Amino acid sequence: MTTSALGVMTNIPRASGIYQWLCIPTGKVYVGSTQNLQKRRSHHLFELRQNRHSNAYLQHAWDKYGESEFLFSVLELCPIERLIEREQHWIDATRCNQRVYGFNRRIVAESDRGLKREGQALENIRQANKRQDHSHLHTPEAREKARHAAAKRRGVAFTDDHKAKLSKAKIGTKRKPEVVAHFGATIRQQFASLMPEERARRVAPKGIDRVFILTDKVMSTTY
Numbered sequence: 001m002t003t004s005a006l007g008v009m010t011n012i013p014r015a016s017g018i019y020q021w022l023c024i025p026t027g028k029v030y031v032g033s034t035q036n037l038q039k040r041r042s043h044h045l046f047e048l049r050q051n052r053h054s055n056a057y058l059q060h061a062w063d064k065y066g067e068s069e070f071l072f073s074v075l076e077l078c079p080i081e082r083l084i085e086r087e088q089h090w091i092d093a094t095r096c097n098q099r100v101y102g103f104n105r106r107i108v109a110e111s112d113r114g115l116k117r118e119g120q121a122l123e124n125i126r127q128a129n130k131r132q133d134h135s136h137l138h139t140p141e142a143r144e145k146a147r148h149a150a151a152k153r154r155g156v157a158f159t160d161d162h163k164a165k166l167s168k169a170k171i172g173t174k175r176k177p178e179v180v181a182h183f184g185a186t187i188r189q190q191f192a193s194l195m196p197e198e199r200a201r202r203v204a205p206k207g208i209d210r211v212f213i214l215t216d217k218v219m220s221t222t223y
Helices: 039-051 056-064 080-094 119-131 140-153 160-170 178-193 197-202
Strands: 017-023 028-036 070-077 211-214 218-221
Touching: 017 039, 017 056, 017 080, 028 039, 028 080, 039 056, 039 070, 070 080
Parallel strands: none
Antiparallel strands: 017 028, 017 070, 211 218
16 A cells, blocks of 8 residues: 555555545545445546536536546545545545535535436536437347347357367467466556455455454554
8 A cells, every 4th residue: 555745545445435536736626435446436537538427517627627637546445334424524624515625516425316416517417418329229120139149148058069179179278478477467466456454365264354443544454
């Protein structure tokens, strides 16, 4: 785990916690909570790059200043059951729900489920939906093709003869060195991004009990 000069985590783990988007030119921030920080960052990036983010204020700043002027960082790790509580702490601390300081629309931390969107945010969603043309997937020909493909897959089992041929075809075949190196590097990178407790869980024998201790800043593990 590494931290920046500001004291925030810079390598993004697959863990629950509180995160922040910082707009460097303005100093404004967006604070959120999630059960998977790495996945949530990817989701934000996808929506912002597609100009379809649900937060119109954040999207507008992203379009104006560009992706290179935004910094994603982890403010705190915490258990899932305390996400809302800790998110509220950081919303209050950063005052990110005030337009002069940040992009958050809510005063109280809670889920977006059931939120009624109005104004520019609603218009952004409408325009994004218009840009997505999926009509080619709903033509009679496309539906018929998909139905036949599903029918072929349904209940199909390889015969013993077919299995033997597949097995024989793979005997003596080796992956190219560059392919092996690529997979090895990918696995090492994924392992390095894990939290220490998750890394220990992957390599330790089964049956070892662990106690998770929550502090104000990070979650540690004792054995």
